[in-house]
Amino acid sequence: MTEPIGLRGRKKLQTRRRIEAAALELFGRDGFDGTTVEAVAAAADIAPRTFFYYFSAKEDVVLADYAGRLQRIVDQLGQRPDDEPPWEALKASFLVVAADYDSERQEIIRRFRIMAATPSVYARSLQLQAGWEDAVAAALAERMGCQPTDLYPRLLASCALSAVRSSLQHWIATGLESSLPKLVEGC
Template identity: 55%
Template sequence: MTETTGLRARKKLRTRQTIERVALDLFEKDGFEATTIDNIAGAADIAPRTFFHYFPSKEDVVLADYTVRLDLIVEALRTSPADTAPWTALREAFLTVGADYETQRPNLLRRFRIIESAPSVAAKNLQLQASWEAAVADAVADLLALDAKHDIRPRLIAGAALAAMRASLHRWLTDDGDSRLPDHIELCFELLAAGLGRIGGPS
């Protein structure tokens, strides 16, 4: 990477971070629906068309970190030892994500509150969760050497793991982030493990 390329990349990252920051501030202050792209662009000191170079929509600003965390989970599954049960690998992956969430507690809490209060963001969130489930199911299928299209187990495991994460996040949000998210994740996975923990594990 040349120095010029590096400077350009850093500038783009700073612009993206500025858009996220001012957009979230405006969503909290004025409400998601009332905030326009023009409002965000003005606060970020960019042209409205520049906004779309970074985000397809307002909803995508709120949900901007989804892809990064999905990649963490899928990578953890793909690099798990061959003798690790998928449920165990998923638990460890989600615990890692949960610990990462806690390091960004204030930022994530306000993102989650916007998701809960804005129907269009909640709808986009559900779409992304469906894509998460499909991606995690494919990774589980690879780990088990199964066909995700014809075997129900990968999708079942993925759906249950994501349900555990949603329940954990709901509890964490109810506590305003004052409790430990990894503790909730551990408990949810333990509660489900009796039925799913044996799939792909030692016989």
């Protein structure tokens, strides 16, 4: 069970969300490269150095949801039945996150448009996805009783992430017409 967030934690979360909202609005209007940290700070009513307390770079604002989504996948994987085959456990875990994406369509498309148009954001997303593979492989290895460096959990994690990434790209390319969970389910 998670502990309730205190006043200080709530204020930090509100500030982080305000920075994200301001940055995404400016990126959409002025372009990623046309938006400075100073402009984001002014729009979020913070000092520029405060921006760097919350985000190490502008790219991380666009990808701010990555850490939470990864944790959700790992948590879901840990809650799957022990006797469930590894691929099915992975798929079920990714389906939960796919449903989250499905319910946040407009926010997802806004972030993905910025990522697709900005090489530095796309490059940062690939770095983060490599970390996802490591984390999912480690969670899967623990579940399977083997080492995270073993080939099988790494292979499963890599295949699952590729399948989800392809499903997500197809979902966005086709105008979000289908259901992302249905696309992931088909993998």
